[in-house]
Amino acid sequence: MPLGTLDRTAPPLFNQGQSALSKLIFFGALALFLMVADARFHLVQPLRAAVGAVLYPVQWLALKPVQLVVGGSRYFEDLQAAQRNEDEARKALMLQAERASQADTLAQDNARLRALLELRQTTQAPGRAAEVLYDAADPYTRKIVIDQGLTQGVAAGSPVIDAHGVLGQVTQVQPFTSEVTLVIDRDLSIPVQNTRTGVRSVAFGDASAHGGGLELRFMAANADLQEGDLLSTSGVDGVYPPGLPVAKIERIERRADSAFARIYCVPLARVTAARYVLVLAPTGAPSAPPPAPAAAVVRKKPEAKPAGKTDKADKKAAERAR
Numbered sequence: 441m442p443l444g445t446l447d448r449t450a451p452p453l454f455n456q457g458q459s460a461l462s463k464l465i466f467f468g469a470l471a472l473f474l475m476v477a478d479a480r481f482h483l484v485q486p487l488r489a490a491v492g493a494v495l496y497p498v499q500w501l502a503l504k505p506v507q508l509v510v511g512g513s514r515y516f517e518d519l520q521a522a523q524r525n526e527d528e529a530r531k532a533l534m535l536q537a538e539r540a541s542q543a544d545t546l547a548q549d550n551a552r553l554r555a556l557l558e559l560r561q562t563t564q565a566p567g568r569a570a571e572v573l574y575d576a577a578d579p580y581t582r583k584i585v586i587d588q589g590l591t592q593g594v595a596a597g598s599p600v601i602d603a604h605g606v607l608g609q610v611t612q613v614q615p616f617t618s619e620v621t622l623v624i625d626r627d628l629s630i631p632v633q634n635t636r637t638g639v640r641s642v643a644f645g646d647a648s649a650h651g652g653g654l655e656l657r658f659m660a661a662n663a664d665l666q667e668g669d670l671l672s673t674s675g676v677d678g679v680y681p682p683g684l685p686v687a688k689i690e691r692i693e694r695r696a697d698s699a700f701a702r703i704y705c706v707p708l709a710r711v712t713a714a715r716y717v718l719v720l721a722p723t724g725a726p727s728a729p730p731p732a733p734a735a736a737v738v739r740k741k742p743e744a745k746p747a748g749k750t751d752k753a754d755k756k757a758a759e760r761a762r
């Protein structure tokens with residue numbers, strides 16, 4: 441093959457084209473032109489908007505896993521914070537409820553003590569405040585136990601009142617506690633007087649009534665008594681001071697076949713809910729016995745001796761003296 445027929449051009453694989461420097465200069469100038477044109481004339485803005493619209497779904501899908509992870513972590517953090525806040529709010533609410541109940545209890549106790557002090561000022565007999573500890577264990581009686589006893593000077597038979605009226609009477613005294621029989625007990629009776637008419641009677645405890653009450657016995661059927669009349673202590677027994685409110689007449693039953701009326705009364709004192717009471721000294725308390733009179737000193741007179749024996753003894757004594 442003759443040499444003139446050979447192709448001496450470089451194959452396409454090794455065709456370098458323009459040099460790298462020329463390409464760098466061209467594309468650099470193009471980029472600078474595009475930047476200046478975009479800054480001045482906003483030529484690339486429609487193209488950027490089109491590319492952003494096309495790539496938005498891809499970007500949305502790519503951000504969803506990240507948003508799910510971040511949202512899930514925030515959800516659990518917010519849930520724990522909400523649970524902590526709920527627990528703290530419940531604790532604070534419980535504390536506030538406890539304080540409110542304590543404040544209500546203190547307000548009620550203060551009101552009871554004020555009423556008791558006002559009643560004490562109107563009562564002439566000396567008294568001592570006491571607190572009710574508990575009800576007596578005997579289910580067939582109506583008794584309570586207070587925190588005052590012999591060491592505080594409480595005596596058996598002392599009347600006990602609350603802020604509303606007569607509550608009962610001390611029937612048993614211990615060194616540090618005392619047992620009080622309530623007015624609704626069947627074994628207790630109180631001389632009373634109708635404040636409207638002045639009629640005297642005796643009120644007996646009637647525990648069988650609804651919630652406990654009193655009954656006026658042996659009252660004539662034509663006695664001047666009305667429902668709503670107030671009964672107070674008459675003071676004739678020497679135990680209860682006169683004028684203390686005891687009960688109010690609730691119902692009167694008059695029968696043609698009986699000469700006596702059945703009169704049911706409601707105690708004014710809070711016999712089932714008393715908290716603080718006042719123990720009064722009995723009006724008829726025995727005073728100290730008078731001192732016994734001094735015993736008279738009796739002197740014995742010397743016995744008289746016979747005259748004869750006396751003269752002989754005197755003569756012998758005179759001779760001995762000589």
